[in-house]
Amino acid sequence: MLELLAISPEDGWAVVQSDGKATLIRPPYSGANRQTVTADDVEAAVNKHGFSAASESFDTWKELVDSLERQVAQSRQGLDRNLSDEELGKAVLRDAPTEILRQFLDRAEREWLPQGKWSALENMLLDILTLPQAKDDGQLFERAQALLRESKARKERIASDRRRKFGVDAIREDFPRLKDQAEDVYAVSIEIAERGFVLASGPHRCRP
Amino acid sequence: MANLFQLSELNTARLEDAFGEVVESSGAAKDKVERFAERVRQDGRVSINMRTYVLASFVVNGRHLNVYEWAEHQARLSDTDKDRILQEKLGKWYAKRVAFDSFFEGGQGFRYGALNIGGLGVGKFGRFCSVLGESFGSSGPMAYLRGDSLKDYVSDYGAVDAQAIERDVAPHSHRAELATVKHGADAASTTEDEWPRLLCSDPDFVEAIFLDAAGPSEVDRVRVSQSDYDELYWLAFRSYDLGLSEGERALGADFVAIRQAEANERIRIEVL
Numbered sequence: 001m002l003e004l005l006a007i008s009p010e011d012g013w014a015v016v017q018s019d020g021k022a023t024l025i026r027p028p029y030s031g032a033n034r035q036t037v038t039a040d041d042v043e044a045a046v047n048k049h050g051f052s053a054a055s056e057s058f059d060t061w062k063e064l065v066d067s068l069e070r071q072v073a074q075s076r077q078g079l080d081r082n083l084s085d086e087e088l089g090k091a092v093l094r095d096a097p098t099e100i101l102r103q104f105l106d107r108a109e110r111e112w113l114p115q116g117k118w119s120a121l122e123n124m125l126l127d128i129l130t131l132p133q134a135k136d137d138g139q140l141f142e143r144a145q146a147l148l149r150e151s152k153a154r155k156e157r158i159a160s161d162r163r164r165k166f167g168v169d170a171i172r173e174d175f176p177r178l179k180d181q182a183e184d185v186y187a188v189s190i191e192i193a194e195r196g197f198v199l200a201s202g203p204h205r206c207r208p
Numbered sequence: 209m210a211n212l213f214q215l216s217e218l219n220t221a222r223l224e225d226a227f228g229e230v231v232e233s234s235g236a237a238k239d240k241v242e243r244f245a246e247r248v249r250q251d252g253r254v255s256i257n258m259r260t261y262v263l264a265s266f267v268v269n270g271r272h273l274n275v276y277e278w279a280e281h282q283a284r285l286s287d288t289d290k291d292r293i294l295q296e297k298l299g300k301w302y303a304k305r306v307a308f309d310s311f312f313e314g315g316q317g318f319r320y321g322a323l324n325i326g327g328l329g330v331g332k333f334g335r336f337c338s339v340l341g342e343s344f345g346s347s348g349p350m351a352y353l354r355g356d357s358l359k360d361y362v363s364d365y366g367a368v369d370a371q372a373i374e375r376d377v378a379p380h381s382h383r384a385e386l387a388t389v390k391h392g393a394d395a396a397s398t399t400e401d402e403w404p405r406l407l408c409s410d411p412d413f414v415e416a417i418f419l420d421a422a423g424p425s426e427v428d429r430v431r432v433s434q435s436d437y438d439e440l441y442w443l444a445f446r447s448y449d450l451g452l453s454e455g456e457r458a459l460g461a462d463f464v465a466i467r468q469a470e471a472n473e474r475i476r477i478e479v480l
Contacts, residue, residue, distance in 0.1 A: 011261035012455035027455030040359050046301045047358055048320055049333040053299020069454040076458055083461045085447040091464040092444035095471055100441045120449040
């Protein structure tokens with residue numbers, strides 16, 4: 001059983017009691033963001049750091065975290081600084097130092113490129129390529145461009161391999177005939193629906 | 209009703225005596241202890257550690273509400289009694305908070321910070337260490353206690369230890385004496401690089417209590433660790449890939465507000 005002792009609903013920080021031990025958690029709710037705290041800390045959280053006292057119980061960490069996430073969403077409704085994921089990415093990159101951008105490129109190349117995360121990779125690269133600090137740093141800019149070219153090339157290569165493997169090209173050639181068949185099936189289904197029963201009488205209309 | 213700031217002014221002679229004793233009893237380390245005191249005298253500022261959300265609200269709204277002001281604001285919004293809101297918010301810790309603050313004249317206007325000579329401050333509940341400017345302490349009422357006011361000077365039943373407060377409280381002019389009485393022996397046995405952590409870190413600090421509400425313009429700099437700062441940037445990276453949870457998105461939005469304040473030169477961030 002997990003007992004919520006204190007919470008800051010606007011940012012999702014919370015102190016949770018479990019197995020006689022109090023733990024401070026904060027987003028992102030990974031293991032690294034959990035810290036054992038003392039009873040004095042819990043009191044300080046409430047009396048000095050703006051937390052609210054709480055007394056709610058949860059069976060699992062997932063239920064607890066879901067509840068915290070809901071409270072964050074609810075309590076920030078009136079704030080005018082909320083951002084969507086897309087806006088957030090752009091906004092953080094806008095003032096990001098080139099060293100951070102370089103690290104982003106390193107990691108994207110190391111993880112996203114081999115995993116085929118084209119959308120994430122290309123969206124981020126396109127945003128980086130519009131940044132003044134990237135344009136001012138020739139090496140960084142060229143690297144982002146090269147990564148974008150590599151991403152597009154790999155994506156096209158993989159798509160081409162798949163088309164060959166699954167015969168998509170062949171299907172594309174046969175498309176007019178398949179389209180006719182689909183239209184016939186659709187017409188029969190409309191007829192069945194209008195008659196109100198499944199076993200429609202009459203000739204089978206689909207061409208062989 | 210006691211006046212904390214007057215008490216602090218009345219305690220200067222006692223602090224000077226205690227300081228003298230600590231220095232004299234330091235033997236061969238006397239010079240080092242005096243250097244520690246001088247460091248606090250020169251660099252001692254008030255710091256307030258803030259979570260990302262709190263700092264973002266501070267730079268956007270221009271002020272940092274104490275709990276009574278927050279309750280008053282909520283009471284106006286919801287047409288509910290302020291004290292009831294406060295009781296609900298503070299729960300079983302309400303009695304101690306109110307006992308300390310109502311013991312003193314104007315206590316509901318108290319704001320709390322820590323004496324800081326560098327470093328990241330008391331960071332458990334706030335990774336951003338906002339350091340107020342040099343002039344802040346000398347311009348308005350300011351008092352310092354040897355430790356955490358609620359932990360060290362109020363019992364669990366809400367009894368305030370007035371004698372201990374009278375013994376320990378210092379005005380801004382004597383913060384170095386107070387810090388040296390508390391830490392002189394430890395300062396003698398540690399390197400000077402370690403002094404900022406000795407004076408102000410989890411779980412121990414010299415508490416600063418003051419009345420004036422500091423705005424962003426009173427903040428000289430905001431210190432944050434490189435690893436904490438980088439973690440906030442990496443939220444952006446994740447936003448392109450996995451998408452963010454509500455809590456992560458809120459954290460990212462608060463970070464953006466802080467970065468904008470920095471870009472507009474409303475605050476200065478110092479990454480350590």
